[in-house]
Amino acid sequence: MKLRRLTRKRATDEVYESLREAILTRYFRPGERLQVDEIADKLGVSLTPVRHAVQQLANEGLIEIKPRSGTFVATLSIEDIEATFEVRIALECLAAEKAIERIKPNELARIEDLIEALSQPVTNEESLRKHEKANSELHQLLIDAAGNKRLAEIYNGLNAHLTIARIHAAERNESRNTEFGKRFEIEQAEHEEIVAALRARDVARMQSALRAHIARAKSTLMNAWQQQG
Ligand SMILES: [Zn+2]
Structure with missing residues (x-):
């Protein structure tokens, strides 16, 4: 159990780091829609760590999660x-x-x-x-x-x-x-x-x-x- 939790945590951290980098280096543009399943596929991980990482980035203000609409790279006014x-x-x-x-x-x-x-x-x-x-x-x-x-x-x-x-x-x-x-x-x-x-x-x-x-x-x-x- 302990080992599985650690592994999952590391996957989330790694996904978080690479998504954050992708946003800050403009790989994903402001306002761009993010497809969680596509990202998971590209990174070779399951959906769970991607969802966790997306939530973390949303807390940080880099991603906006709009209910019934989708997940987007944040834009600013x-x-x-x-x-x-x-x-x-x-x-x-x-x-x-x-x-x-x-x-x-x-x-x-x-x-x-x-x-x-x-x-x-x-x-x-x-x-x-x-x-x-x-x-x-x-x-x-x-x-x-x-x-x-x-x-x-x-x-x-x-x-x-x-x-x-x-x-x-x-x-x-x-x-x-x-x-x-x-x-x-x-x-x-x-x-x-x-x-x-x-x-x-x-x-x-x-x-x-x-x-x-x-x-x-x-x-x-x-x-x-x-x-x-
Ligand atoms: Zn300065």
Whole structure:
């Protein structure tokens, strides 16, 4: 009995991981209908772990289960995006207070590496993906450096939504390629200011830098969203 339960649990975890990845990498598009039986078939598992994984992703907000209609990759409204960014600002400003007190030398070194990576030019989809990954890791590091598990959990839940929002915006805004250069120059200056404030252990300065950075990211995303929406 014990062995069977463990096996089933692992299958659910594996299905969960691969579905989550498929959504966040746009293999499944926002609004796309998900066929549980097809997914089970493709992954070579039974329906049960797929149903469990789908439920888990629904709790996280990545999947919407509509009664009598089906299971869909979540879509977001402009209000959802705005609300998510407001909470993100609050969480990152809270994290900043703690991170300034607790940050370790190796974390600071990793942050320096990420700032360096973020200074590399973004010219195509591949470099954009790398850039966004480094950007997320930088913010994640600041959250982790705060050493508050609950805060990190809430932040991770938000992140899934923000990733979905970015996917939507990217699909709606094909002209963004022409804006690559300028946008990243501003972003880099903002990141450098955040890290300079952290190094100077200046809470107020770091919070105002974070607020400005996240608010700008929010309006960029919302503009992209509205342009084609
Ligand atoms: Zn950033």
